[in-house]
Amino acid sequence: MQRVFIIRLILFFSGITCYGQFSLNDSLLFYEYRYFKCSDATEKQNILLKKIDLYLNAGITNSLVFNEIKRVNIGRLASGQNEFLWNAALISYLNIENDQARFFLKEYEISAKDSSVMVKLLKVLLYKDIDTSISHVSIAQLSEKDPLFKGLTCFDDIISYNRKHLNFYLFSSAIVPGSGSAMNGYVLKGLLSLAITSASAYAIVKMVEYGLYVNAVLWGTGVGLKFYAGNISLTEKLFYKAEAKQKNKLTTGCELTLKSILDKYPLTLRLK
Amino acid sequence: MRTICVICFLAGFYLMGAQTSVDLSAQVTKASFQQHRDHTEGKRKLLTFKKKSAYFNPLNYVGAGLLFVYQNIFSEQIQANCNYQISCSQFTKLSIEQNGFVRGVLGGFNQWTECFAGALYEHPPAFRSGDNKIINYTTETTIK
Amino acid sequence: MDAGFIEHLSVNQLAGEHKLYLNNLPPLSDSTNYYKTKFHLKYFNDSLLLFHYAQSKMLCDADTTLLAKTSAAFLVNSDRQKTQTWFNAIQQAPLRGDLKEIQNIYHASLNPNAFAAEAFPAQAQNAYSKYKRAYNKKPFLAGALSTAVPGLGKLYVGKTRSFIMTLILNAAYSAQTIESSRKLGLSHPLTIINAGAFTVFYLSNIYGSYQAVHKLRKEYKKQFLIDATRFYN
Numbered sequence: 001m002q003r004v005f006i007i008r009l010i011l012f013f014s015g016i017t018c019y020g021q022f023s024l025n026d027s028l029l030f031y032e033y034r035y036f037k038c039s040d041a042t043e044k045q046n047i048l049l050k051k052i053d054l055y056l057n058a059g060i061t062n063s064l065v066f067n068e069i070k071r072v073n074i075g076r077l078a079s080g081q082n083e084f085l086w087n088a089a090l091i092s093y094l095n096i097e098n099d100q101a102r103f104f105l106k107e108y109e110i111s112a113k114d115s116s117v118m119v120k121l122l123k124v125l126l127y128k129d130i131d132t133s134i135s136h137v138s139i140a141q142l143s144e145k146d147p148l149f150k151g152l153t154c155f156d157d158i159i160s161y162n163r164k165h166l167n168f169y170l171f172s173s174a175i176v177p178g179s180g181s182a183m184n185g186y187v188l189k190g191l192l193s194l195a196i197t198s199a200s201a202y203a204i205v206k207m208v209e210y211g212l213y214v215n216a217v218l219w220g221t222g223v224g225l226k227f228y229a230g231n232i233s234l235t236e237k238l239f240y241k242a243e244a245k246q247k248n249k250l251t252t253g254c255e256l257t258l259k260s261i262l263d264k265y266p267l268t269l270r271l272k
Numbered sequence: 273m274r275t276i277c278v279i280c281f282l283a284g285f286y287l288m289g290a291q292t293s294v295d296l297s298a299q300v301t302k303a304s305f306q307q308h309r310d311h312t313e314g315k316r317k318l319l320t321f322k323k324k325s326a327y328f329n330p331l332n333y334v335g336a337g338l339l340f341v342y343q344n345i346f347s348e349q350i351q352a353n354c355n356y357q358i359s360c361s362q363f364t365k366l367s368i369e370q371n372g373f374v375r376g377v378l379g380g381f382n383q384w385t386e387c388f389a390g391a392l393y394e395h396p397p398a399f400r401s402g403d404n405k406i407i408n409y410t411t412e413t414t415i416k
Numbered sequence: 417m418d419a420g421f422i423e424h425l426s427v428n429q430l431a432g433e434h435k436l437y438l439n440n441l442p443p444l445s446d447s448t449n450y451y452k453t454k455f456h457l458k459y460f461n462d463s464l465l466l467f468h469y470a471q472s473k474m475l476c477d478a479d480t481t482l483l484a485k486t487s488a489a490f491l492v493n494s495d496r497q498k499t500q501t502w503f504n505a506i507q508q509a510p511l512r513g514d515l516k517e518i519q520n521i522y523h524a525s526l527n528p529n530a531f532a533a534e535a536f537p538a539q540a541q542n543a544y545s546k547y548k549r550a551y552n553k554k555p556f557l558a559g560a561l562s563t564a565v566p567g568l569g570k571l572y573v574g575k576t577r578s579f580i581m582t583l584i585l586n587a588a589y590s591a592q593t594i595e596s597s598r599k600l601g602l603s604h605p606l607t608i609i610n611a612g613a614f615t616v617f618y619l620s621n622i623y624g625s626y627q628a629v630h631k632l633r634k635e636y637k638k639q640f641l642i643d644a645t646r647f648y649n
Contacts, residue, residue, distance in 0.1 A: 025436050036421050218588050227350055247308065258304060266296065267296060378624070386578045388581055396543060
């Protein structure tokens, strides 16, 4: 009896999941057919909004929803324009379509005249990489409400972080092979560069001493010079690697800040 | 008691599934840092043998060891800027895996001989990538 | 069945709805299989395409545009076995216009000596001529030429730059080996290293020349098929 009950329970849960999936796909097809048959442009947009709501209610925010959003003619929307524009901005952002997201957010601001925390927060996220003056204004306004938002300046720190004096490291490696790499924090790699370049130079000098001029020229150009030039290019590579490492550290810190902000002020979709 | 445990487990599993599908904050965080994360390639792996007979050839172990040391230590010490999509050492490794030690090594050295800028124009446009590298294959049978 | 709606789903790239609509149609009907063939051509799936084509052969054979588009898609398909199955399957279909030309392209890709370059679209002629030239080269001759003079086999297959590089490299290694063996003796480590390097490069040049013929054939064949497909798309 107990086993039968458990099996029924499993069937019930799997039934819910499968039926949910079937009903979503069927509904999408149903609305698409209505859209196809409909001749009124305004009604067509309403049907598309219903399709988008279906996706969003099912927790789907991927490119499928974004493609539906792109089909909507904003000028023909009779109702639910503000909800659509907000959702469109957020979904576009989640799909890394930031130009579209900025367009929808701008339209939303004009249409809804909304200056809530959510709008400003999304604005900061959308403009952080292209126009820091806009994101700074939004951060300042948000910080007046809650100092927690001051932490959003961490995006600036990531973007503006640049290591300086690359030429110094390169010059250093040109004079003493491996020294630039060591100064970048990679001491072992620097020491290996020094050892290899010195060994190559020693071998070439010995070849000249033994009168092996062809060997000296060919090994010198084929191997010795490659190691010397390679040590300089390795220094440059390690310089940028160290920069990326530091940026990753800043990113991890910033991620925690954003998470704590989103816990308190979550960006939510406007669902029907 | 056992029934209650099963019910709790299934309900938890179902709710967890529902929770992950609508975790918008996590998605926003992911989208916000997508371009700031640095995805540098990790260490290159040791050669693995695909044919059983390869395990009994000691030369394969020598080749695997030498290639591992070269790829992880020496490759960055020289200006190893290969103009093939699969670099010469990686090509040799894959070639040994597929064709055995002798053919693999010879194929690898042959690619190294042809690793110069002008070699790009000896291949038809379909075999040149966008970043001006030759799209190469470890055997001619892998060209589809 | 609403053909207009199927077209609408196809134009708007609504793959999910498109698939579901087709799955809701009677599965054994010729028309369903015909539309499923079209669906699997759009979202290319060679196995299912072949399956549904076989189920609705009559209807599909009447649509020469569908046959031509599918043939063009199969020309560049990576699964050569399925490509062969497709071209065998359409042999009874009425071969007109583009379809006839595409089938000739497929047969030319198997045996380039059977067709002249002029039989194909202008943009595919260059690759075809090169494919034909590579097809008629002999791998063993390339290897033998490279044994006589390092790199000569590469010149034979048309890789002039590689010939020069291989010749220079082999000459350099042989010069090094000769110099070190004369001045240090044959058993000196440097001579052994130089001789070893020369041997490996010399043998790799022979093997490489032999392989170059096979690779060039494949490369130009693929280029020819890509150029031809571009023309028909």
